[in-house]
Amino acid sequence: MKTNFLHAYKQAPWRTQLQWIGIFLLILVSIAAIAGVYLSVSERAATTGRQIQNMEQEITLLEIEINDLSSQLASIMSIKNMQARLEELDMLRLDPLQAIYLEIPGYVPKEAAVLLAPPARSESQERPVxxxxxxxxxxxxxxSKLSQPQISNEVQP
Known part of the structure; x- marks a missing residue:
């Protein structure tokens, strides 16, 4: 009777093999899914990192161009160049106290472009905190959590 009982509940060998194959395939699919997510996140991080590098390079090139244009403007506005331009145009340097200013009725002067100094920049670059x-x-x-003392939630009299 005991052998009939064990024989009745013993599974066929092919069912056991199918169960092991199913478990193996489940583990394999889980590992593949985790690897796919990992590769996707790594690809996004690498792409974003490369975009940041390209933008930093573009910022550096723009800063170099701005510095170059600033030095050209400073060269053009230097005293030596301004005096040379005055001489080319046959203009004389005049003392403002000796100048005679004429007011012409009905004449509206053009608004001159005001060249302001660029806003002050701090030398240290601000980084997000x-x-x-x-x-x-x-x-x-x-x-840090393990080193903190445990506080009980119980009400003590």
């Missing part, structure tokens, strides 16, 4: 919660590793967080 990250909170410590976002820079701590899992190990740091775990050790």
């Amino acid at each position: 990250l909170l410590p919660e976002f820079t701590a590793s899992l190990w740091d967080w775990l050790t």
